[in-house]
Structure formats: structure tokens, C-alpha cells
Amino acid sequence: MNIFVCVKRVPDTSEAEIKIDETGRDVDSSRFSFDINDADNYAVEEAIRIKEARGGNVQVICAGPQDADVMIRMALAKGGDSAVRIDDPRINKNDPLQMAKVLAAYIKEQEYDLVMTGCMANDNWFMATGVALAEELGVPHAAMVNQVEFLDGKVKAHRELEGGLSEVVEMELPAVLTIQTGINEPRYAPIRGIRAAQKKELKVLNLDDLGISEEEVSENSSLIELQKLYIPEVVSKAEFIEGEPEEKAQIMADKLVKGGLL
């Protein structure tokens, strides 16, 4: 089975203070730490497991700058066979449909049975690229997949719905699956794999190599426009407990017990 898995490098902003930069349309990312997007990490693992069980080849695709190579090599160290990084500043990063076009331009020239993406990128939260990619490729898809089975050239995907319910859908291959976190337990890269990964192929391509014109994927031609970013005013009704950690704990304990909250 030939599997392509799309990975994005994203900042971890869960604990970071975010500042909007001077353009007003981007954030200052100079102090963020970056890593592979959560869901993509699970997608890589799932792809490698399928290859290990059924044979085949796993190719990693990323659109992003050179800084992403460390993350890509890590996916290769875990068992990916080769990688492609699409590096071109002309690509609009704020339109998932254009990103899907870029990824599709490469994939549709290859032989593939399965394409996997994460279900959501943690920076922009679009939840759109994978399903748009399927439409660009003209193949069926299932979003938010948390279990995969294969049978006679078909794939059975379990889609995770709200409230813990799942839905099983069956599709012809090739197909696109957007992978939900928790589908498996991602492995750590073995030391030997890390060394081997340095020798694996990592191609770097730009729009010209892919035969896409700037017109198709640049901000100018996008059908949406990011006007401005701003920090939301948090209207919190919360009473904030002040003091040293011990004092805070004491005050909170009092409130819980004496305030009748229990």
C-alpha cells in the first residue's frame, strides 16, 4: 500500500503569551517552540502501522520552511520511507483550500492508495485541508477517523462523532482519511532509526516544480481574506484568588468547604 501522510509544523501556544505582530495579520512567533501537529503525529504512526502490517511505502509531505526538516526526519526515523517538503513563500498559509491545492498538485502525480492528514492543525483550527484535498484529488474521504480496517481493496473507516459515538463508513481506495488524535499510541523514534533517517530522501520542491502558478495559491487569488487578528477581550466573571501558592490553596479550600460548594 502506498501511503502519503501530510504533516504540518505548528507552534505550541498552550502556555505561550501571544503577541500580534506589526502587520496586525500575524502573530510574533519568534519565541514559540514548534513541533509536529498533534493529529499529524498520530497520522504518521497509523501510516507506519499499516505499512508494517500490509507492506508498502510511507511518504511524508509537508508544506513549510526548512525549519520543518527536523520534524520530517523524525517521521522518517519512525518508519517513513521518504519525504517531500514544498517550500515556497508565495503559498497563502491562511486558506486551507489553497493549501489543499498545493498538496494535491504533488500527490496526484504519484501512485497512491491512501492519503492521511490530521483532522485539525493546532494553530489555525481550520479542520478543512484533508477533506478539500480529497475533493481536489477526486477520491472519497472520511474525516475524524479513529480506527481503520482494510478489506478487498476497500477501507472501512470509523469516524469519531460527538459524544463518543462512532460511525463506520466504507470507501473505495484510493481515499483520504483525516486522522483524529488518540487513534493509536505514537512511538518514539528509535536511535537507529534517527541515524537511518539522515540518509532517506527528502526532496524540496517549489510551485514551479509542481507546475502550479502563483495565481492559484497566493493570497491575491484566495476567495477569503484575513483582515485582522486581535486578542479577544476575555470577559471573565471569575474571582481570582491571589497570594502565594499555599495561601491560594488555603483560601480556595475555605471557599469550597465553608462556601457550601461541596
Next chain:
Amino acid sequence: MSDVFVLAEHRQGELRDITLEMLTLANGVAEKLGGNTVAVLLGSGVDSFAEKVSGYSDKVLYIDDPLFEDYNSEKYQRVLAALLDDYKPTLLMVGHTTQGVDMAPALAVEKQLPFISDVFEFEFEDGKPIPVRQFYGGKVNANVAFKGDPPYLATIREASVEVGEPSKQGSVEKIDSPLKEDIDYRRFIEYIEAEVGDVDITQSEILVAVGRGVREDKNMPMVEELAQVLKADLCGSRAATDAGWLPHDRQVGTSGKTVKPKLYLAIGISGAFQHLAGMKGAKTIVAINKDPEAPIFAEADYGIVDDLFKVVPVLTEKLKELKG
């Protein structure tokens, strides 16, 4: 022409909350645009849903056909593509739900629609709706405008609008399905219900909820002890259940459980909307998080901005003392 279409969402015989939420939002937008709100309902024998949504819309377009017994993104996409051609609304709203995100991006690609996902609000500029959405887990808001010609497509975030009493009496128009036969390259097979665990957290009075901030499995005894003193049950964010610190049936949020305890203690949880949607209804919410900007504080009644590893053990001790 300046109508707002809303795709009604239902599953297993129930109309989903997002439907009336979207219609409520749509009524506001339609009023500004000077158009009507039209609910689009695809289903089989769901007259009662048509009736229900008509209370929140000017018109209901209802396709009653066994082909729509169960949700299938491919079929929905075909029908909506045809309806957009026929009716040319200004805006189509679809839920930013597991149904909506499985279909909307493909529809946008097929019909070349200006498309914005995960919208929770609209602002207006020169009479044009400007969607507002968030980046970075709710820490940044963004105004993103549609360019070019309608129809525009937006997926709408769950639980972002309060739904009031029905105030309209839309006409219900049954229309023929533009889809004449089944599609077999993607088939619905079955639903699988979630496994039932040992504790039903939807019934718990007090919940201690843990998130990624707890960092490792080996820190779980610390929160277990707190839960014990409080006679609370443990639950967690998706990050905590994905990591295996807690079983999946203890997950709170859109893809987990909706809980309504008397007291909810969120420890090291950032407050992603998927999580908030599941616990907003708690009577009292206490949040412990070292990041003062964590979105969880917007929902909290009491906030402690600090290192949980410093606060939680002392809190447990103090509670033990107080409770004797």
C-alpha cells in the same frame, strides 16, 4: 437573493442543537442582509424536525427521501451543490461538527465558494457579513472576509449562540431530491455506541478534571488524592484521555461527555471550545492554570493562576484538615 441557508443537522432520530443555534445566528444575519432564513432539511420521515425548524426560519426546504436516512457527506454535497445553483443564497451555514467538517470543504472546492470554517460570530461591513473565528486554541480572534461573489459558505461553531423561543412560522416546502440514486463509493455501514465505563460522569456531583498540564501518568495519584477528599469523580480533557491517563469514557467535551456537576475543578486544562462545550453547564467552575490567558478562565467562577504542582497538594491537605 440575499437569503441565508442553514443545513439542518440531525442524527439517530434527534435534531441536533447546532441546527437551532445556526438558525438563530442566521436570523440576525438575514435581517441585516434584508433576506430570509431558509432551513434545508434532508431526511427520511422527519416531519417533526421540519415543524420544529419552521419556528426559527422563514422557509423550510424539505427533502423527504429514504436516501437520506443516514448522513453521508457525498450525498449531502451533491444536493447542496444543486440547491446553491437553484436558489443562489448569499450565505450557507453548515455546522462545524463531525457532519459539517466532513462535507463543507469538499463542497467549497467543488463549487469554488468563498469558505470560512469554525465561525462563531458575524460582524458587518458595508452590509457584508464578516465572519469572526479564532486561531491558536481560542487565544486570538480573527476577522476573515469573504472575497468575490456569493454564495458564501461558513461552518459554525457549536454552542456559540443562545437559542430562544421559536418566533417564526416558516412555510414548509417539500421539494424533489436532485439526487436520484444512491452513491456507493462511500457507504454508511453502522453506528457504534460508546462503551459504558465504571463511572458515569454525566451523573457526578463533583468532578476533578485533568488536562495536559498534569504532564505525566505518574502525577495522577496527586489528583486522585484530591478527588478522594472531595468525594469527586475524575474526568479529563481529550489530551488526558488520549495520553491514556484516564479511560475514554471520562473525556469531557464535544467528542466526549457533557457534564453538569455542582462543582467542576479544571486542573491544567486550557479550555479549548471542544472542552468548554462539555462543561459550561457546571454550577461552579474552579480553574487552576499557570497561564493567565488560558480561555478556561472565561468560564470559571474561581481562578487560580499558578503552578498546579504547587497548589494541588496543598489544596488537598487543607481540605483534609477542614473536613477533619
